[in-house]
Amino acid sequence: MTYDTSNRRPKSAVFYLCFITLGVLLWRPGDLASQKQQVVWSGKEQPILEEIRKLRQLSSDYEHARSAQQLAVKIGDLPATENKVRLAFFLASRSTEGDFGHDTLQSVATTLAHALTEHPIVEKNGQPAAPYIALAELVRYEHVETSLDAPQFTAALAKLEADDESRQNADFKLTDLAGKTWGLKEQKGKVVVVNFWATWCPPCRKEMPDLDELYKRFKDQGLLVLAISDEDMGKVRLFIADHKVSYPILLDPGRRVNELFQIEGIPRTFVYDRDGKLVAQYIDMRTQKQFLEMLAQAGIK
Numbered sequence: 258m259t260y261d262t263s264n265r266r267p268k269s270a271v272f273y274l275c276f277i278t279l280g281v282l283l284w285r286p287g288d289l290a291s292q293k294q295q296v297v298w299s300g301k302e303q304p305i306l307e308e309i310r311k312l313r314q315l316s317s318d319y320e321h322a323r324s325a326q327q328l329a330v331k332i333g334d335l336p337a338t339e340n341k342v343r344l345a346f347f348l349a350s351r352s353t354e355g356d357f358g359h360d361t362l363q364s365v366a367t368t369l370a371h372a373l374t375e376h377p378i379v380e381k382n383g384q385p386a387a388p389y390i391a392l393a394e395l396v397r398y399e400h401v402e403t404s405l406d407a408p409q410f411t412a413a414l415a416k417l418e419a420d421d422e423s424r425q426n427a428d429f430k431l432t433d434l435a436g437k438t439w440g441l442k443e444q445k446g447k448v449v450v451v452n453f454w455a456t457w458c459p460p461c462r463k464e465m466p467d468l469d470e471l472y473k474r475f476k477d478q479g480l481l482v483l484a485i486s487d488e489d490m491g492k493v494r495l496f497i498a499d500h501k502v503s504y505p506i507l508l509d510p511g512r513r514v515n516e517l518f519q520i521e522g523i524p525r526t527f528v529y530d531r532d533g534k535l536v537a538q539y540i541d542m543r544t545q546k547q548f549l550e551m552l553a554q555a556g557i558k
Contacts, residue, residue: 258350258460258522258541302340305331309344312351313459318544322357329368337375345369346388349395350522353541354460363402366395370405377407385413393417394540420519424527425535429514431485431507434494439483439507442533448475448555449529450482453520456496460542461524467545469502475557479531481505487512530555 298306308328315321328348335341345368352365369392378386385393386409393413395401403410428442441449452468454461472482482504486493490508497506509515518525528537528551537551552558 258353258524296340296343298340301335302344305335305344306347309347309351313354318355318357321352321355322361325352325357325361326364329364333368333371337372339376339378342369342372342376342378342388345372346391349388349391353395353399353539354463355542356544356547359399359401362395362399366392366399366401366403369395370403373405373407373410378409380409380412385409385416389413390416398538398540421535421538424518424538427517429517431483431509431514433505433507434490434497435505437505439505441483441529444481444529445533446531447479447481448531448552448557450480450552451518451527451529452482452484453486453515453518453523453525454484455486455488455523456492458523462500464524464542464544464548465500465502467543467548469504471545471548471552472502472504475552476503478557480552480557483507485509485514487515526551528552528555 305328308324312321312324315324325348329345332341332344332348335344345365349365349369352362369388373388373392378388380386389407389409390413392403392405393410394417396403397414397417428440430438430440432438441451450468450472454465456462468482468484472480484502484504485507487509489510493506493508518527522540524542526539526543526548527535530536537554539547539551543551549558
């Protein structure tokens with residue numbers, strides 16, 4: 258998953274400030290280069306960090322899954338330090354970018370949970386630290402198991418549940434590149450896929466062709482894809498000119514809808530059925546097979 262570390266987000270958001278403190282400076286995998294001044298990696302840790310950074314370069318889900326499981330073992334063998342938690346967190350953030358199998362995600366989650374048990378991370382601004390939220394997301398959305406018993410993990414699970422209740426009732430009206438306005442609650446009778454993405458996000462770009470193919474295949478059955486970017490219209494328009502898609506591209510320059518949906522990492526995808534019920538969501542890039550599984554929960558097969 259890719260995280261936005263720009264300065265475009267409102268600094269008044271408490272949840273965002275929590276992630277600025279622990280995210281940009283210490284945790285977020287999208288900002289590893291800037292961590293050189295804040296984090297010192299040992300001779301055993303640095304090669305693992307480099308392997309995690311190279312996961313996106315692997316050519317197949319099989320290679321990615323095998324490498325992720327091997328990395329989970331290597332991280333598990335490290336001494337109990339904050340860097341061990343960082344590496345386990347980085348690995349968890351990369352291991353949801355595709356379909357790498359439940360066993361892989363379970364191994365990654367177990368490694369992260371063990372690292373947090375050995376070296377708990379202090380909460381910031383009354384919010385769970387980022388690694389606890391990452392583990393909670395794996396449990397809630399990827400259906401892995403963990404025996405971690407920690408107040409921050411419990412709080413993270415509660416926060417995700419509250420966020421999902423808010424997303425169930427969420428509504429918005431945004432304008433697409435052609436000037437047409439789309440409202441979420443106005444789409445009753447259709448299966449709506451709400452996809453948050455950005456031009457700078459590698460996993461977002463990777464999943465777009467599959468999402469577009471499925472939109473073309475099922476739009477006559479009532480499928481609607483609303484893809485939301487918080488970037489400048491000119492930048493988005495240039496990107497779409499080179500990477501043509503058929504579904505509507507909506508603009509959220511003030512990040513109002515991103516914040517309404519509590520979007521911190523992208524891509525994020527939500528599926529609403531014909532009655533407007535939120536029936537499926539995932540925290541990262543999806544393959545065509547995974548998208549089909551999500552659509553099936555909304556009655557499209």
